[in-house]
Amino acid sequence: MVKTESGRLQEHPIVDFKRGGEVTIYFNGQPIKAYEGETVAAALYAAGVRVFSRSFRWHRPRGFFCAIGKCSACMMEVDGIPNVRTCKVYVRDGMQVRTQSGLPDAEKDVFSILDDVIDKVFPHGSHYSKFTTSKRAREFMVKRMRKFTGFGNPPRAVFQGKAELEETETDVLVVGGGPGGMSAAINAGKYGAKVLLVDENAFLGGQLVKQTHRFFGSAKERAGTRGIRIAGILEEELNSIENVEVRKETRVFGIYNGEAGAYQRLDDENGKLLKIRAKKIVVATGAYERTLIFENNDLPGVYGAGGVQTLMNVYGIKPGDMGLIVGSGNVGLILTYQLMQAGVNVAAIVEAMPRIGGYFVHAAKVRRLGVPIYVRHTILKAKGRKSVEGAVIAKLDDKWQPIPGTEKEIKCDFICVAVGLSPTHELLYQAGCEMKFVPELGGIVPLRSRFNETSVKGLYVAGDVAGIEEATAAIMEGRVAGIHAAVTLGYGGEEAKKELEEAVKEIEEFRAGPFGERIVNGLKKCTLESEVVS
Amino acid sequence: MSLGYLERGYLEKDELPPFPSKERLKKKAVAYIECPQPIPCSPCFESCPANAIEMKNINDPPKVDYEKCTGCMKCIRVCPGLAIFMLRLRDDGMGEVTLQYEFLPWLKKGDRVKLYNRKGEEIGEGVVNWVLPPERNDNTSLVRVEVPAELIFEVRAVRPVGVKA
Ligand SMILES: Cc1cc2nc3c(=O)[nH]c(=O)nc-3n(C[C@H](O)[C@H](O)[C@H](O)COP(=O)(O)OP(=O)(O)OC[C@H]3O[C@@H](n4cnc5c(N)ncnc54)[C@H](O)[C@@H]3O)c2cc1C
Ligand code: SF4
Numbered sequence: 001m002v003k004t005e006s007g008r009l010q011e012h013p014i015v016d017f018k019r020g021g022e023v024t025i026y027f028n029g030q031p032i033k034a035y036e037g038e039t040v041a042a043a044l045y046a047a048g049v050r051v052f053s054r055s056f057r058w059h060r061p062r063g064f065f066c067a068i069g070k071c072s073a074c075m076m077e078v079d080g081i082p083n084v085r086t087c088k089v090y091v092r093d094g095m096q097v098r099t100q101s102g103l104p105d106a107e108k109d110v111f112s113i114l115d116d117v118i119d120k121v122f123p124h125g126s127h128y129s130k131f132t133t134s135k136r137a138r139e140f141m142v143k144r145m146r147k148f149t150g151f152g153n154p155p156r157a158v159f160q161g162k163a164e165l166e167e168t169e170t171d172v173l174v175v176g177g178g179p180g181g182m183s184a185a186i187n188a189g190k191y192g193a194k195v196l197l198v199d200e201n202a203f204l205g206g207q208l209v210k211q212t213h214r215f216f217g218s219a220k221e222r223a224g225t226r227g228i229r230i231a232g233i234l235e236e237e238l239n240s241i242e243n244v245e246v247r248k249e250t251r252v253f254g255i256y257n258g259e260a261g262a263y264q265r266l267d268d269e270n271g272k273l274l275k276i277r278a279k280k281i282v283v284a285t286g287a288y289e290r291t292l293i294f295e296n297n298d299l300p301g302v303y304g305a306g307g308v309q310t311l312m313n314v315y316g317i318k319p320g321d322m323g324l325i326v327g328s329g330n331v332g333l334i335l336t337y338q339l340m341q342a343g344v345n346v347a348a349i350v351e352a353m354p355r356i357g358g359y360f361v362h363a364a365k366v367r368r369l370g371v372p373i374y375v376r377h378t379i380l381k382a383k384g385r386k387s388v389e390g391a392v393i394a395k396l397d398d399k400w401q402p403i404p405g406t407e408k409e410i411k412c413d414f415i416c417v418a419v420g421l422s423p424t425h426e427l428l429y430q431a432g433c434e435m436k437f438v439p440e441l442g443g444i445v446p447l448r449s450r451f452n453e454t455s456v457k458g459l460y461v462a463g464d465v466a467g468i469e470e471a472t473a474a475i476m477e478g479r480v481a482g483i484h485a486a487v488t489l490g491y492g493g494e495e496a497k498k499e500l501e502e503a504v505k506e507i508e509e510f511r512a513g514p515f516g517e518r519i520v521n522g523l524k525k526c527t528l529e530s531e532v533v534s
Numbered sequence: 535m536s537l538g539y540l541e542r543g544y545l546e547k548d549e550l551p552p553f554p555s556k557e558r559l560k561k562k563a564v565a566y567i568e569c570p571q572p573i574p575c576s577p578c579f580e581s582c583p584a585n586a587i588e589m590k591n592i593n594d595p596p597k598v599d600y601e602k603c604t605g606c607m608k609c610i611r612v613c614p615g616l617a618i619f620m621l622r623l624r625d626d627g628m629g630e631v632t633l634q635y636e637f638l639p640w641l642k643k644g645d646r647v648k649l650y651n652r653k654g655e656e657i658g659e660g661v662v663n664w665v666l667p668p669e670r671n672d673n674t675s676l677v678r679v680e681v682p683a684e685l686i687f688e689v690r691a692v693r694p695v696g697v698k699a
């Protein structure tokens with residue numbers, strides 16, 4: 001039994017939640033208690049807020065989904081500035097937060113009636129055929145429609161901050177401070193290259209910071225150690241190398257022929273516009289969560305598995321009382337175990353494939369605690385009006401079609417979608433990398449050499465952005481990319497070249513098992529002929 | 535590779551690794567590893583000081599040489615899969631199962647616990663007779679429970695009595 005208070009876990013078997021001082025924020029004018037270090041979204045969730053916004057067109061309620069700034073479902077007006085992703089801003093005493101696109105607010109939105117009547121009077125797609133007879137009628141309607149779609153009101157406040165331009169030079173720029181990026185920075189830095197590592201978050205570790213479980217892999221990659229601790233160990237190593245500079249809260253927005261543009265937030269009023277000239281760039285921006293199509297999949301209470309992990313393991317906030325997990329990959333299985341550790345029940349795990357997708361040992365952990373795993377099943381719909389009150393699942397036939405009569409109702413107050421991730425590849429596109437859709441690697445990925453250099457010379461990738469795998473692989477890829485970058489800049493000599501070969505071999509061995517087979521097949525489709533390091 | 539256990543999430547009798555002999559189980563505790571699938575994981579192998587775990591490469595499932603295993607418990611401390619169980623048969627006809635435990639409330643010596651099998655079915659009650667406290671092993675406590683001898687190959691989870699499932 002885990003003690004909770006005002007939606008927050010007061011104890012946890014693994015994590016010791018350190019909350020900052022108590023502050024008050026105002027949500028649509030109402031005071032809400034929060035703690036320093038919490039994001040606005042986390043504090044609102046703890047206070048019981050489930051409807052974060054209303055959908056673009058039909059004003060359907062929306063909750064948070066990803067909790068890491070990648071889906072935009074949590075956008076609100078913060079201190080007069082519209083369209084702020086509330087899962088990425090931290091609370092401050094006196095902060096004014098308002099929902100947008102809802103009248104009077106997102107919770108009670110009168111336009112939500114649209115969602116009930118719209119299909120009857122204005123079926124989907126009919127805006128192409130209705131009101132087209134007269135130009136005036138059409139213009140009138142377009143105006144009306146624009147009014148209640150669109151995000152928020154024009155800013156009521158003007159951003160007063162100052163941002164000075166800073167130009168800086170480095171041998172290697174690493175974008176992203178997850179395991180992939182940190183490993184790249186460490187390995188380039190240890191051979192003497194000047195490294196700058198930037199991450200948009202106020203902390204390093206990327207996805208690791210929510211992984212309270214012990215990791216797989218080999219002891220060299222810190223298997224048997226908890227993900228949260230690995231983040232700390234890597235950061236310490238990073239800090240011990242003098243020629244590595246770390247800048248947090250620094251977001252890279254573009255890469256232009258070996259120069260990167262970034263914005264570094266210093267405090268509420270001050271920032272820096274960075275122009276970074278780098279001889280080599282390693283992009284390690286990670287991934288974002290995918291969703292799944294089913295009826296009501298946008299209902300608050302349908303969350304990304306990683307989003308729930310963030311809420312629960314980083315901020316210590318209870319996502320609900322009874323969860324349903326969709327997807328039995330490692331993420332879904334691990335999340336199930338973590339929910340139970342936080343005192344949250346899990347009704348079931350459903351999996352469309354005829355077998356469990358993740359490691360058997362992860363499944364066995366939750367199975368022996370009584371969580372049913374339904375393979376060859378899918379979720380048909382989420383039930384509830386403003387938030388999830390249940391779900392309907394059904395068995396699938398050989399053609400992946402739900403079998404009538406096998407529907408089963410599941411009682412739950414939230415649903416976690418754990419159906420995989422897709423690479424965060426925008427920067428690579430923008431930088432001109434040749435990209436390719438490789439389903440085995442999770443989506444659109446860059447072509448790369450066996451040293452992880454893309455088709456843009458001097459631009460490397462490491463970790464999930466290169467293909468969805470896991471942290472151990474991200475660390476190994478970071479090592480390869482980091483050393484190669486250093487070696488080709490003339491650092492490290494023979495020793496570095498030798499380590500590079502070893503690093504490549506190690507990752508090949510890591511991928512030699514059945515779980516690596518998929519990755520290896522994927523890589524075959526996107527590996528460039530690589531030059532030999534001389 | 536049979537998919538059975540991957541459909542169910544638990545091992546059936548015929549999928550279990552070979553049992554250590556009665557004599558071995560009586561001598562002292564022995565590591566019994568239920569990790570049949572090739573996954574890239576090797577901390578058990580790397581932690582074993584007695585070379586009792588065989589693993590040809592990182593993807594090879596571990597195999598324990600019960601004669602070499604000294605029962606030192608290094609492997610069960612670190613296994614991320616919670617797949618290792620220390621088993622023992624006592625002379626008084628009772629058995630002991632040691633498992634990893636990561637839930638609140640933490641268990642203490644003398645606590646009564648409900649016993650669960652691999653499917654999560656309740657199969658009886660037992661008593662905790664030793665723990666490695668969580669703070670001594672990065673919050674993975676080791677809990678040894680006294681169970682009827684015939685249950686040492688069945689008991690795979692415990693919960694404190696009085697805490698609802
Ligand atoms: C539930 C779950 C369980 C997992 N379990 C395991 C496990 O047992 N073992 C294992 O090995 N792996 C595991 N993983 C996978 C592992 O966490 C990821 O594969 C790994 O974190 C990927 O590392 P990365 O460095 O590529 O990306 P991330 O960790 O996602 O880091 C990317 C970083 O880049 C930053 N960033 C993105 N864009 C920008 C930008 N434009 N400017 C600046 N910074 C930017 C982000 O803020 C982030 O910090 C698990 C993942 C999940 C979700
Ligand atoms: S208990 Fe000790 S000797 Fe036996 S397998 Fe585990 S680590 Fe090796």
Ligand code: SF4
Binds near residue numbers: 361
């Ligand atoms: S450490 Fe545990 S999960 Fe990993 S291979 Fe050994 S027994 Fe299996």
Ligand code: FES
Binds near residue numbers: 085
């Ligand atoms: S962007 Fe905030 S929840 Fe996804």
